[in-house]
Amino acid sequence: MEEVNQTTVTEFILDGLTKNPELQLPLLLIFVGVYLVTVVGNMGMIILILFSSQLHTPMYYLLSSLSFIDCCQSTSITPKMLMNFVTDKNVIPYPECMAQFYFFCVFAVAECYMLAVMAYDRYVAISNPLLYNVTMSYQVCLWMIAWVFGMGFLSATAFTFFLIRLLFCKANIIRHYFCDLFPLLELSCSSTFINDVLVWSLGSFNILIPAITILSSYIFIIVSILNIHSTGGRLKAFGTCSSHILAVAIFYGSLAFMYLQPSSVSPLGQSKLSSVFYTIVVPMLNPMIYSLRNKDVKIALKKLIQKVSFHSSKNDFH
Template sequence: MEEVNQTSVAEFILAGLTENPELQLPLFLIFLAVYLITVVGNLGMIILILFSSQLHTPMYYLLSSLSFIDYCQSTVIIPKMLLNFMTEKNFISYPECIVQFYFFCVFVVAECHMLGAMAYDRFVAISNPLLYNVSMSFQVCLLMVAVVYGVGLLSATAHTVFLLRVFFCKADKINHYFCDLFSLLELSCSSTFINEVLGHSISAFNIIVPSMTIISSYIFIIVRILHIKSSGGRIKAFSTCSSHILAVALFFGSTTFMYLQPSSSSSMDQAKMSSVFYTIVVPMLNPVIYSLRNKEVKVALKRLLRKMFPQNKE
């Protein structure tokens, strides 16, 4: 008999972060505040870069792309998560679950490679400042952004095509706050060997390649910082670098814990807590780390605010 390639589960239930009723309201308020900060911070950064001519440089073009990715990634995950805190059972239909997984995969992979592209941009700026505008021209930036999104789309498409072949019939409760690959595969009653191999292989590529780019770039940057004669200059440069490295380490550390470990070595509850960092915390922190500590951004923000709210002097 020919096997029918369709799911017997019409909808799933998202378990969320916790089932403790006493924690539902506090967690709802916390994550609502986090989402609002993320939206305001990232959309604000995009608008600031768009309307500030002094920020029309390769570094800020890449930063605006990162802000867009962070905004989209948060919007794919958090609104449905907030609903989970306010309802007894958070239902999600099978098509909606697949769509959520697809776009989550697009943006989380794009973030991996965008962080790598931004580290490479800083490497070029420090290694060859005189030729920086030539090496990182608008065409080069556009190509880098296109490659970042291209890798995200290809990775998400590959995952989703093979996920659609999985037959779900065991249960309908996903032990997660969103539709993630390995939490979905736990519900399968058909073979998931190909999905697991593909999942670990694509994850390894999308984590290791940008990680190596970032590590190599920052090693070179730190070596150059050590050659700065002024101790004040070294401290300021290290302060900026350390905050960038912290955000990158938080993102890649949590994604590595989630996707590169054997599925039997950690529980899904631990994986849920790890995924909070790269799906929620890092998108909120990026605008602060990459922009609010930047003098050029502060100056541009003041100029934009003066244009928007001119002070009438009599």
């Protein structure tokens, strides 16, 4: 505990995406647009599922939870990042930096597990359609969502607890646009051995378990689809998975691109760009992927718009 009291750094400076003044305004406008689309898209998906009775199924309960995770993850990072484009120095106090890392970690880990739970849901729907409502009951869905967020909070608490025990002396410029773990560990002037062990153990667990669950689910799904005799039945079964496959590919692809390359191969600028993809762009893409590639969502949206239009015209008439 004495080490914590010796910490001299009370605030950090976020380096941001770029120092090129010509790019500041275009990037500001782009990311403001991305953030607005992310919030409207994900909140819109949650509201649509909430008010459309035909979407009150396990698949869409899980999808609304994914939208909530994406919205929160983007909100924990983007608003502070936008400050880099309008200020000379984007200062973030030490407590706020730790809080930002904590919530980013919660929702990043939760997304990994939520994608795994959604893969299992698709496996049950295709492999055991007659038992789907029993296997994926309302109570089971609640337990799964609780597990997803539980793992997120547990992992974030462990990472943050050992992070705040580190000593930060003089260097306080974080070479990133948010308080990520590796840039913070680089600034520490005390031993980061425990943090490194935690990253490799708990970090690997949080990536491998969901990845194995997703891979296993899709192996069984492919086997089940191949056993369907009609071509139409195969296409329909594959169609219910296509949105999730695309979401998984984008999320895990960008994560792998970010973390599975040696630092000598992946320069700082490149790692920033790849992390922009999974922290800011992916949360924007998910609601688009699920709405544009899903007939049920399109029909529910059309009905909701008609219902709102009918009520508004009725009120205008009165």
